[in-house]
Amino acid sequence: MADSVGGKGTAADAESLNRSILIKGGALLAAIREAGRARSAGESWLDQLLNRFMADDAFRVNALRFVDVLPTLKKDEELVGHLQEYFPAHEFPLPGLAKWGLKLGAGRLGASLIAGAVRQSMGVMGKRFLGGASAEEVLKTVTALRRRGLCCSLDLLGEESVSEAEADEYLQRYLGLLDSLGPPLAAWEDNAILDSVGARPAPRLNLSVKLSSLYSQLSPRDHEGGIEGIARRLRPLLRKARAQQAFICLDMEHYDFKGIIQGVLKQVLMEDEFRDWPDVGIALQAYLRDAEQDLTALICWARERGTPVTVRLVRGAYWDQENIIAGREGWPLPVWTSKDQTDACYERCLELLMGAHPHLEAAIATHNVRSAAAAMVVAERHGIAPGQFEFQVLFGMGQDLASALAAMGHRVRVYTPFGELLPGMAYLVRRLLENSSSQSFARMMAAEDWSDDSLLKAPDVGRDEKQAEPPAGFCSEPVRRFVHAAEREGFARAIGEVRSRLGRSYPLIIGGEEIETGCSLVSVNPARPDEVVGRVASGGEAEAEAALKAAEAAFPAWSALGAAERAGYLRRAAAALREQRDSFAAWEIFEAGKPWAEADADVTEAIDFLEYYAGEAERLARPGRFDLPGETNALHYGPRGLGVIIPPWNFPLAILTGMLSAAIVTGNTVILKPSSQTPVIAALFVDLLRRLGLPEGVVNLLPGPGREVGEYLVRHPRVHFVAFTGSREVGLRIARLASELAPGQTHVKRVVAEMGGKNAIIVDRDADPDDAVRGVIASAFGFSGQKCSACSRVILVGGNESFVRRLTAAARSLHVGDPQRPGTFMGPVIEPAARDRILKAIEQGRKVAEPALETDCSHLGDGFFVGPTIFTGVPPDSALAREEIFGPVLALMDAPDFDRALELANATCYALTGGVYSRSPANLEKARHGFHVGNLYLNRRITGARVGHQPFGGFKLSGMGTKAGGPDYLLQFLEPRTVTENTLRKGYAPE
Numbered sequence: 001m002a003d004s005v006g007g008k009g010t011a012a013d014a015e016s017l018n019r020s021i022l023i024k025g026g027a028l029l030a031a032i033r034e035a036g037r038a039r040s041a042g043e044s045w046l047d048q049l050l051n052r053f054m055a056d057d058a059f060r061v062n063a064l065r066f067v068d069v070l071p072t073l074k075k076d077e078e079l080v081g082h083l084q085e086y087f088p089a090h091e092f093p094l095p096g097l098a099k100w101g102l103k104l105g106a107g108r109l110g111a112s113l114i115a116g117a118v119r120q121s122m123g124v125m126g127k128r129f130l131g132g133a134s135a136e137e138v139l140k141t142v143t144a145l146r147r148r149g150l151c152c153s154l155d156l157l158g159e160e161s162v163s164e165a166e167a168d169e170y171l172q173r174y175l176g177l178l179d180s181l182g183p184p185l186a187a188w189e190d191n192a193i194l195d196s197v198g199a200r201p202a203p204r205l206n207l208s209v210k211l212s213s214l215y216s217q218l219s220p221r222d223h224e225g226g227i228e229g230i231a232r233r234l235r236p237l238l239r240k241a242r243a244q245q246a247f248i249c250l251d252m253e254h255y256d257f258k259g260i261i262q263g264v265l266k267q268v269l270m271e272d273e274f275r276d277w278p279d280v281g282i283a284l285q286a287y288l289r290d291a292e293q294d295l296t297a298l299i300c301w302a303r304e305r306g307t308p309v310t311v312r313l314v315r316g317a318y319w320d321q322e323n324i325i326a327g328r329e330g331w332p333l334p335v336w337t338s339k340d341q342t343d344a345c346y347e348r349c350l351e352l353l354m355g356a357h358p359h360l361e362a363a364i365a366t367h368n369v370r371s372a373a374a375a376m377v378v379a380e381r382h383g384i385a386p387g388q389f390e391f392q393v394l395f396g397m398g399q400d401l402a403s404a405l406a407a408m409g410h411r412v413r414v415y416t417p418f419g420e421l422l423p424g425m426a427y428l429v430r431r432l433l434e435n436s437s438s439q440s441f442a443r444m445m446a447a448e449d450w451s452d453d454s455l456l457k458a459p460d461v462g463r464d465e466k467q468a469e470p471p472a473g474f475c476s477e478p479v480r481r482f483v484h485a486a487e488r489e490g491f492a493r494a495i496g497e498v499r500s501r502l503g504r505s506y507p508l509i510i511g512g513e514e515i516e517t518g519c520s521l522v523s524v525n526p527a528r529p530d531e532v533v534g535r536v537a538s539g540g541e542a543e544a545e546a547a548l549k550a551a552e553a554a555f556p557a558w559s560a561l562g563a564a565e566r567a568g569y570l571r572r573a574a575a576a577l578r579e580q581r582d583s584f585a586a587w588e589i590f591e592a593g594k595p596w597a598e599a600d601a602d603v604t605e606a607i608d609f610l611e612y613y614a615g616e617a618e619r620l621a622r623p624g625r626f627d628l629p630g631e632t633n634a635l636h637y638g639p640r641g642l643g644v645i646i647p648p649w650n651f652p653l654a655i656l657t658g659m660l661s662a663a664i665v666t667g668n669t670v671i672l673k674p675s676s677q678t679p680v681i682a683a684l685f686v687d688l689l690r691r692l693g694l695p696e697g698v699v700n701l702l703p704g705p706g707r708e709v710g711e712y713l714v715r716h717p718r719v720h721f722v723a724f725t726g727s728r729e730v731g732l733r734i735a736r737l738a739s740e741l742a743p744g745q746t747h748v749k750r751v752v753a754e755m756g757g758k759n760a761i762i763v764d765r766d767a768d769p770d771d772a773v774r775g776v777i778a779s780a781f782g783f784s785g786q787k788c789s790a791c792s793r794v795i796l797v798g799g800n801e802s803f804v805r806r807l808t809a810a811a812r813s814l815h816v817g818d819p820q821r822p823g824t825f826m827g828p829v830i831e832p833a834a835r836d837r838i839l840k841a842i843e844q845g846r847k848v849a850e851p852a853l854e855t856d857c858s859h860l861g862d863g864f865f866v867g868p869t870i871f872t873g874v875p876p877d878s879a880l881a882r883e884e885i886f887g888p889v890l891a892l893m894d895a896p897d898f899d900r901a902l903e904l905a906n907a908t909c910y911a912l913t914g915g916v917y918s919r920s921p922a923n924l925e926k927a928r929h930g931f932h933v934g935n936l937y938l939n940r941r942i943t944g945a946r947v948g949h950q951p952f953g954g955f956k957l958s959g960m961g962t963k964a965g966g967p968d969y970l971l972q973f974l975e976p977r978t979v980t981e982n983t984l985r986k987g988y989a990p991e
Contacts, residue, residue: 017377018458025373025456031404032369062086064429069919070122072766076115082766083114085921129396130157131416135180138418141395142185149406150414151194153206153249153392154181157419160212160253162773163809170213171233175240181205182244193411197361198388203279205246208415209237211261212253216813218260221482221491221596222823226260231268238268242277249312249363252283255322255334259483262294266301269309281310281363286346287319287335295352302359311353312363312392315342330478343459347374354382354389363413365392367401370456376410386410474612474948477578477604479597488822491596494582495820498590506536506683508543508703511550512696517543521679521703526593526828527818527863533591536679539704544671544712547700551642551669552718554697559639559667563621566665567614572692573661574610577603584653584684591678592652593827593864595819598783601944605654606685608947609965610661616970617665630984637974639667640750641720644713646706646734648725649830650786652678653685658947658964659723659752664698666973668721671700673710677830679703706730714738717745721973723752725788728884728957731755752972754959756884757912759942760793760905762927763803764898764918771939772917773806776890778941779915781814781868784826785888786834789913789935789943789952792885793874795901799894804872808853811868811890817860828864829887835864838887841880842869845889849874852892882908898923902930912954915942934958 052059066086073079131141131154142152156174161167185204196202212218214237215229241248250265252258265282268274284295295311302309316322322335336342346366353362354375362384364375372391379389390411393402402412480487502525507514519538525531539547558566577584584606585599594602624635643663647656656674663670674682686701702709714722714737724734731753738749761779763772779791796803819827829835842854855867866887874881874891881891895901898918905914914933918924924938934954935945945952951966953959962972983989 017381020377021370021373021458022453022456024376025369026452028369028373028401028404028408029452029455031407032400035400035403035407059087065919067122067125068429068768069766070118072769072919076111078765079115079118080111081922082920083118129394129417131395131418133418133420135177138416139181139184141416141418142181145414145416146188146191146194148403149191149193150402150412151202151204151206152395152414152416153208153247155208155210155251155415155417156213157417158210158213160210160218160770161214161216162770162777162806162813163216164813165809166806167214167216167233171237174207174209174237177207178205178240178244178246182246186245193387193406193409196387197390198358198385200278201245202411203245203247205244206249206413207241207246208249208251208283209234210251210253211264212257216810217815217823217825218257219482219597219823220256220259221480221488222821223260223263223482223485223488225823226257227263227267230260230264234264234268235273238274238277238280242274242279245279247279247281247310249281249283249310252285252314252316254318255288256481256483258285258288258294259485262298265309270305275305276307278308278361281312281361283312283314283365284349285314285316286349287316287322287342289334289336289345291345291349292352295349299352299356299360302356308358308361310361310363312365313346313349313353314365315346315368329481330476331481340459340461343368343371344461346371347459350375350378354378354384357382357384357388362389363392364389365415367393367398369401370458372401372405373456474608474615476946476948477607477611479604480600482596482822491582491585491600492822494586495589498583498586502534502590503532504534506534506680508537508539509683509686509690509699509701510543510547511553511700512690515539515543515546521676523591523678523680525590526830527820527865529832529862529864531590533587534680534683536683536703539702539709541708541712543702543704544709544716547671547702548642548713548716548718550697550700551671554695555639555642555669558664558669558695558698561667563617563665563667566667567617569689569692569694570610570614570617570661570665573689574607574614576688576692577607577610580688581607584681587681587684588652589819589827591680592649593819593830594783595824595827596822599819602651602654605651605947606657609654609658612948612965613658613661613665613970616967620666620970620974630982630989632979632981632983634979635976636979637666637971637976640973640975641668641747642718643668643670643721643723643973644710644719645670645672646710646722646724646726647672647674647682649675649677650783650788651725652681655725655964656682657685659725660699662970663721663723663973666970668973669698669700671702671713673702673704673706673713676703676705710734711737715740715742717742719749720747721750721752723972725754726756728755731959732957750972752960752962754788754912754953754962754964755957756788756886757910757933757954757958758793758882758884758908759789759791759910759913759915759933760795761791761915761917761942762795762797762895762898762901762905762931763800764797764901764916764920764923765800766919767803767917768919768939769803769806772803773810775915775917775939775941776807777810777814779943780890781811781826781888782941782943784829784866785890786829786886787943788958789945790886791913791915791942792890793881793905794890794892795904796892796894797898797901798896804852804892807892808870811853811870812855814868816855816857816865816867818863826868826888829866830864832864834887835866838866838885838889841883841885841887841889845869845871845874845878845880845891848878849880849891876904876907884910898926902926906930906932909957910954911956912958913937913942915940932956934961934963 132138145152182205211230214233218226250261319335326333353360366372386409390413391405392413392415395414395416406412482488507516517537517539520535521538522535523533525533581603584603588594588599588602620637626633645659647659689699713719714734722734722738724731735751738751761776776794814825815823816826817824849871850873852872853870857865857867869889872892874893895904911933913935914931915937916927917939935952947965951963953963955961963969
């Protein structure tokens with residue numbers, strides 16, 4: 001079934017409309033082909049390259065990656081080395097290279113020749129898609145376009161700012177552009193088509209602005225803060241644009257920012273200063289499933305405003321990224337998954353947009369001839385003359401379409417990016433992707449086997465698109481995306497509801513009974529220490545002995561249950577936790593000081609542990625068979641017995657749930673001794689298990705002093721295993737105490753211990769600078785560095801002053817404060833002792849290294865706040881480079897080459913996590929084999945391991961080598977047993 005423009009009316013109306021589109025489209029195709037013949041003949045090297053992209057997917061991926069890294073390769077030898085790494089068996093089809101071949105790269109002359117040819121060719125590519133590197137070059141470009149009867153919209157290259165300093169720089173560049181280009185463009189001779197919108201003058205200077213460049217702390221969870229952060233810099237830009245009679249269009253970017261960008265437009269343009277100004281626009285992406293809903297809302301808003309704005313209707317440039325991110329995170333796909341669905345949505349939006357004239361003015365951005373024809377037909381049916389709307393094409397693409405439309409009397413605007421190549425590489429790669437896509441309309445037109453009827457065919461949407469079905473087996477629980485108001489409001493509401501429950505008391509739970517001891521652990525809010533989160537009963541040796549007896553009493557029945565029944569309890573707990581996820585996350589904000597995203601992620605990880613270990617227990621319950629003729633051999637597992645679970649405070653629900661659920665789903669019974677800093681969350685989770693009907697005594701809650709209760713349990717002869725996460729000092733002490741044979745003990749205790757790290761990220765010379773800065777910031781300062789996986793060292797290959805400067809500025813821009821606020825990136829550290837220890841480490845660090853950043857948090861009141869701190873020139877043998885600080889302190893050091901960087905990374909007693917930012921395939925391969933850590937992350941942050949996907953745990957003094965969230969973790973809580981039976985009787989054995 002074909003879906004023509006609008007999607008409404010009778011079938012006859014739709015057929016009539018489609019016939020008109022086909023007639024208009026046929027004429028347009030003929031005009032395009034005529035323009036193409038007049039323009040040039042022959043195939044350029046870039047066309048050859050795009051053809052190669054189409055024919056060879058592997059080549060396409062490597063070529064795009066090489067183009068992406070090229071601007072960072074300053075030395076000829078580095079460039080040729082990367083060329084050889086990316087194309088070991090191929091020649092890169094660039095002018096002058098084919099006859100030389102990559103073998104010439106072995107010598108200095110060969111490297112110089114090849115590097116020069118490559119850079120020259122990339123310059124040609126840049127000129128194809130970019131309007132210049134400076135205002136002077138851009139002026140020449142737009143003047144040339146004007147002579148061809150085309151106008152332009154200038155886009156200053158660059159994606160998101162990583163710091164507020166960069167956002168200020170972007171603003172000044174936009175303002176400078178208005179000053180430098182305004183006067184020369186004003187001196188142009190009048191052009192009736194280009195210089196008017198209906199009866200209103202059309203600004204000659206038109207700027208497209210990426211709002212993420214104007215505010216570095218954009219996050220969908222902080223919707224209002226994002227709007228205000230952008231608006232602070234957008235207002236002076238709009239003010240100057242209005243004074244210069246320029247036009248400003250707000251570009252649309254990633255889906256996460258869509259709501260904020262639309263919110264900025266609606267808020268700022270309703271202000272008195274701008275409400276009567278029509279020379280503003282916004283892009284709308286038709287590949288989004290909610291495009292029509294967004295456009296309808298814009299129409300209502302524009303009518304209320306009373307002054308028109310322009311809507312640039314595009315398909316969208318981030319389709320691959322949106323698909324990958326949504327698929328990885330388990331979020332609903334925000335985009336249509338087929339070209340036909342996107343095309344159909346585009347046409348429906350055309351009808352809405354033209355129908356909203358004059359409240360909205362249309363800018364039809366497309367290279368699709370059917371879409372352009374549909375726009376003309378729909379405009380005619382709504383009585384909109386050519387001068388009252390415009391078409392837009394991308395610079396370097398759609399030249400023939402632009403010429404044909406201009407010849408028909410339409411205003412055509414060329415979207416013209418400009419700037420330095422390095423910040424423009426993301427844009428350039430997107431354009432190459434678009435040109436080489438099998439669904440690119442330009443490629444379809446160039447193909448001989450596409451007829452006019454095929455090119456102009458109405459989009460086929462006979463089969464409704466559905467969200468992809470989740471894969472069978474374990475699936476991660478999606479974290480909150482916070483793009484929708486309902487998510488944000490629900491989370492904020494949960495914080496308010498939990499606040500009303502602060503200060504309550506919680507008993508011990510032993511054998512299903514609630515026990516008060518007269519002694520309590522008082523848990524306080526680390527952001528507001530005068531606020532009591534709760535009081536949890538504290539036990540001693542007497543209560544520990546009672547808990548041991550209760551666990552022993554529960555063991556026979558619990559261990560006798562089938563694995564499926566025990567797994568059922570975990571799945572029911574996961575379902576209950578899923579229903580209460582915002583509430584538990586709110587408790588983490590109050591008790592652990594976790595910001596919104598960190599708190600939510602901790603709850604989803606707990607759900608993941610429950611679901612994953614339930615499935616793993618059922619898998620391990622199936623006996624392994626290793627039969628021989630006349631003999632059966634079966635391997636099966638049984639529970640170890642009674643265990644002690646000692647979780648940390650920094651992941652007060654996730655790690656607690658992971659260790660606890662692994663122990664009980666395998667048939668063991670346990671005593672849970674939670675951290676003294678976060679006992680309320682532990683009490684709440686145990687209460688959740690009780691409400692689900694978990695048998696009494698399977699889990700016994702026993703908060704108490706570690707030196708008294710913890711050591712009593714670890715030493716006890718009836719304890720079979722101890723699962724611990726925490727400091728190296730305590731972990732090693734537990735391992736030593738557990739290894740001592742107590743009187744009456746008849747078994748060797750198993751210790752599962754994860755004890756921290758001194759984790760490093762290597763930033764190679766060719767690293768993507770934006771990705772590396774963002775990854776280090778997230779890894780080092782997320783949750784104030786209070787993660788065993790956090791980055792505390794950065795090793796810069798060859799040194800990198802630009803990276804240090806940008807990293808420091810990015811860290812300085814982070815919001816430190818109360819985690820109840822959605823815009824807070826860093827909350828408090830957990831307690832005064834932690835704050836004092838971190839501050840002492842900073843004081844000692846000043847004696848051996850240079851502070852690049854220190855943060856004053858005195859204005860934040862009595863909370864336990866420590867801001868981001870960065871040291872440069874850190875000696876590799878110093879305590880700053882070797883000892884775990886467990887706080888937001890980052891040590892930077894240089895290495896002359898990648899091999900030395902690996903040596904420095906490995907030069908600690910820890911081996912937990914590590915990371916590398918590099919675009920050298922050879923160096924990434926070196927890291928895979930030579931970076932000695934339990935979890936190695938390449939070109940991404942080093943925190944946030946995913947259950948079932950990234951089994952987590954280290955070795956050396958980071959732990960015992962176990963991998964939480966992986967297929968071998970449950971084995972720590974099981975005893976393997978082999979049963980062999982001789983089936984041979986009197987010379988006969990059953991089959």
